[in-house]
Amino acid sequence: MWRLSGRKLLLFTDRNGLKRIRRLNFCSSQNEDSAAIQEEISNLLQENNWMYLMNSSDIPKKLNPVILRSVLRKSLLLDPRRLNSFFNWSSTHIEMGNSQNYLECSAILVVKLCNSKFYGPANDLLYQMLRTNLQPSEILKYIMCPFNEFEGSNSVVFELLIDMYKKMGRLKDAMKVIDETKGHFVPSLLCYNSLMNDLIKANMLEDFWKVYERMMQEGICFDVYTYVNVIRVFCKEGNVKEAEKVLFKMEQEGYKPNVVTYNVIIDGLCRVGALDEAFEMKNSMAGKSLVPDGYTYTILIKAFCKEGRTRDVKSIWVERGHELLDDMKKKNLTPTMEIYDVIIIGLCRCGDFSRANQFLEEMVAKGLKPSSQTYTALITGHSREGRVEDVKMVLERMLKQGIELDRFCYNSIISDLCKAGKMTEARTFLVEMRERRSAHLKPNAFTYGAFINGHSKAGEMEDANRYLREMLDHGLVPDVYIYTTLISGLGKRAEIDKAFELYDEMCSKGVNPTIVTFNVLINCLSKSGDVERARKMFDSIPGKGLVPNNVTYTTMIDGYCKSGYLTEALNLFTEMLSSGIQGDSFVYSALVDGHCKAGDMEKAMSLFQEMVQKGFATTFSFSTLIDGYCKFQKLDEVKHLLEEMVNKGILPDHVTFSTVIDYYCKAGFMEEAKMIFLEMQKKFIMPNVVTYTSLIQGYNRKGNTSEALALFAEMKTKGIQPDEVTYGAIFDAHCKEGNLTEALKLRDELVVTGTSLSNNMYATLIGGLCEIEEYSEALRLLEEMEKQGLKPTLDMCKTIICSCHGAGSVEEPRQVFERMVGLGFIPNTTTLNDLVDGKQSDADIEDSNNLLKQLA
Known part of the structure; x- marks a missing residue:
């Protein structure tokens, strides 16, 4: 171990030419009286009853800080522990405080105690010295003087100083000791490892790397603990690849990683979401003759149960966690309460309450007490699903276990039920809160x-x-x-x-109001089309001491775009960027959509390319642009955009595929439409009602009614509910095939299910019935329309009458006409000849209706 370089004793000559040995910072006037007192004290200290002897003498009256310091310095043969006791005894007879004398005496004793390896008393003295709140440089000055003076001083005193600073939480001061002793003292590997570990715990990673660099400069060889510390920091920083490199280097240098090393890397991998790699790392431990411990399993199970944003994904990871728990039990490792907690919480988030309850029972059977977090997870899961009875059962269990229900618990239940739209159920808990009549449960x-x-x-x-x-x-x-x-x-x-x-x-x-309040109001006005008033609200924001944010600008710009004020939208977008607010996918999408709807595809594409360059392109923005090009029948551009989506790894969604399919269907390219239809399913994007309806209409237009009907049957098999447009297309398909029986059968099904038929559906059916001369049935459908509050168009009436007339009947058209006038379907100013001769059409209906009102 390195030590501070010694300072030589300095010789000073007095006026009489006498030479005295004098030490820097230990100047004292030594006269015969003080020398005699020092000698007397030194002699008494050699006696076991020294304290009694001194108390019986006049030494307490003669003692002063200078004499005390001199005794401590010069008593080389005495046990440092006795000197320490003498120092404590002296402190009761002379005033020391936190003076320089006190610090000098303490430093002398600290060095002597360390030299004799009495580290406990030395630590106590160091603690008192540090309580003076002097800077580390000042403390070091006091210690270094006796350290250099006494032969064979033990440099462990500096490690004790570093350790004391650490214990007091003064890590920066500990590092200052290392910095200020550079070139004189090199801390031991144990000291460095301990400091690094404390820096990690305090999350002082920048300082950690400074210590690491110092170790590298001093050529200190790392051990297992050093490597583990470095690995741990890389993992905390999310740099798992570097951590794995350190592990490899560690093994190359002959250091065998232990379970702790692997646990650190496994934890790091889990933190960055690399769960598969973490699992593989755990499996690789067997090849190193290492057995995963309880903490290894805890890390993995916690990570698996917390992973997954959607319920399906989460369910997969929770299953992995469950498998690990089984594996843990096979190895006779006892699962902790924490493991049970995360498993139960994970299962609740997956909606698997049955197994969550099983684990709860297993946990209790093992003598583990479920935490409030466990119960909260169960309550939250049940309340989100609206399972009120289950929530009440958990609450009862909590009460039996002595866990008091508070307002927070009730508020959590009510909040979750309200978010799930279970308002009636939430109300029952509000009533329960009131019925308990407790101040801490008051809503x-x-x-x-x-x-x-x-x-x-x-x-x-x-x-x-x-x-x-x-x-x-x-x-x-x-x-x-x-x-x-x-x-x-x-x-x-x-x-x-x-x-x-x-x-x-x-x-x-x-x-x-907050900026969110203004955002809401601006959105309300913009969606209602009142963009002028919305802009006034926008301009009033600074007057309220608020600053528009990204959402404020985006909402206003979107309002302008939807109302066709594209110049104003672009001007505001420029203002937004100049104010330092960055654009995002939402504001760009609004601008692209606005220009597409206005037919300005060149500007829309320019904005889109800007989006792509900035990394803002989304499925929605691609779909918007594709829709715009489809409307202008730009097939090449559509194909190019679809290819670009794939190249950029942006997956098309229902809207994208349905837009392209609809375009192909309207253009009559049914083979291409069918190919896209199959392609979307290969990508696990299931067609919806819009997709199927586009195809059904397309096949109808091409006269391929059998394919249209087959698609209709397929969508029903898949549980996709047809809408009004779909049914209209199917009625048309049946009628074109001349299969009125199926059309009417479908109509009966709709009536039974309470589904209302639209004007277009009735028009299709009436036209089909007239073609097969079922005039009475057609007229019955007109009457049915009236009962449902639908007004038949003049063209529908004309279809029936003209069909009757065209069939050669003279009396029947007249009877039908008179009946329809009587029902109010045809204005009474219209003659039969007007209809038959084609002198009136839907274009005249408004004038006819106005005349009816006048007659009324």
Whole structure:
């Protein structure tokens, strides 16, 4: 071990020419009296009853700091522990405080104690020295003087100083000791490892690397613990590849990694989401004759159970965690409460409550007490699914276990139920809170806010407002979040005036709006098409002491784009960028969409390319541009964009594929449409009702009704619910095939299920019935339309009458005509000849209706 370079004793000559040995920082006037006292003290200290002897003498009266320091310095043969006791005894007879004398005496003793390897008392003295709050450089000056003076001083004193600073949490000061002793003292590997470990715990990673560099400069050879520390820091920084390189280097240098080393890397891999690699690392331990311990399994199980954003993905990882738990049991490793907690929480998040409860029972059977976190996970999982009875069972279990239910617990349940739209169920827990009549269970603003948020998102503004009034009645003050939620709900219902009334009420109560409030109001106005008023709101933001953010600009720009004010949108976008707010995928998508709808594909493509360069391109932006080119029948551009999506690793979605399929179908390219249809399914993107309807309509136009009907049957088999447009296309297909029986059968199915037929569906059926001269059935459908509140068009009436007339019947068309006039389907100013001769069409319907109103 290195030590500080010694300082030579300096010789000073007095005026009388006498030479005296004198030490820097230990100057004292030595006269005969003090010398005699020092000698007397030294002699007494050699006696076992020294304290009694001194107390019986006049030494306490003669003692002073200079004599004390001299005794401590010169008593070379005495046990340092006795000197330490003498120092403590002296402190009761002379005033020392935190003076220079006290620090000099303490430093002398610390060095002597370390030289004799009495580290405990030395530590105690160092602690008292550091409590003076002097800088490390000052403390070092006091220690270095006696260290250099005494022969064979032990440099461990500096390691003790570093260690004491660490224990006091003063890691920066510990590092200063190392820095200020550079070139004189080299800490041991043990000292370095300990300091590095503490720096890691304090997350002082920058300082860790400084210590690492110092070790490298001093040529200190690393051991297993050093390597583990370096690996741990690389993992904390997310640089697992470098950590693995250190592991490899460690093995090359002959150091065998232990279980701790592997655990550190496995934990690092889990932190960056590399769970497969972490699992492989655990399996590779067997090849090194290492057995994973309980902590290894805990790391992996926790990571697996927390992984996965969607329920399906999470379920896979939780299964892996479950397998690890089984493996752990086979190795006779006892799962901890923490492991059971994460497994149960993971299963709850997957919705697998049955197995979660099984693990809960197993946990209790092993004598492990479930934590409040475990119960919270079960409650949260059940409440999100609206499983009220299960929530109550868990609550009862908590009560039996002595876990007191608080407002936080109830609020969590209510909040989750409200988020799941289970408002009635949430209400039962609000009632229960009130029935308990406990001050700590009294509903607060958060409780009511959950109900207001749930009803507002569901568009149930009357209920939301009722909770607001109830809240006010209980003396609770709504915060800006609650008001903003209500304003947003009113805006979604296009109740703009009410939204602004609430905004005014909020301001009048002294509740200041946030930028989120302004964003909501601007969005309400923009979606209603009132962009001028929205812009006024936007411009008023600075006056409220607020600054528009990315969402504010994007909302306003989107409003401009949707209303066709593209110049204003681009100007505001320029202002946004100049104010230091970066654009994102949302604002670019709004601009691209606006220009596509306006037919300015050149500008849309320019903005899109800018998006791509900045890495903002998304599936939505690609789909928007593809839709624009499809409308202008730019097939080459569509193909190019699809290829670019694949090259950039951006997956098309339902919208992308459905847009392209719809374009091909309308253009009559059914083979290409079918190829895209099959391709999307290969990519596990299942077609929806829009996709199927486009294909069905396309095949209808090409006269391939059998393929259209086959697709209709396929979509029903897959559980995809047809919409009005789909049914209309199928009615058309049946009619074109002349299969009115199937068409009417389908119509009956819709009536039974309560599905309303549209005007177009009726028109198709009536046209088909007229072609096979089923006029009475066609007329019955007209009457059915009236009962359902639908108004047949003049063309539908004309179809029936003209079909009757064309079939050679004279009396029947007249009877049908008179009946239709009587039902009000045809204006009574219209004659039969007008219809038969084709003198009136849908273009005249408005004038005819106006005439009817005048006659009425």
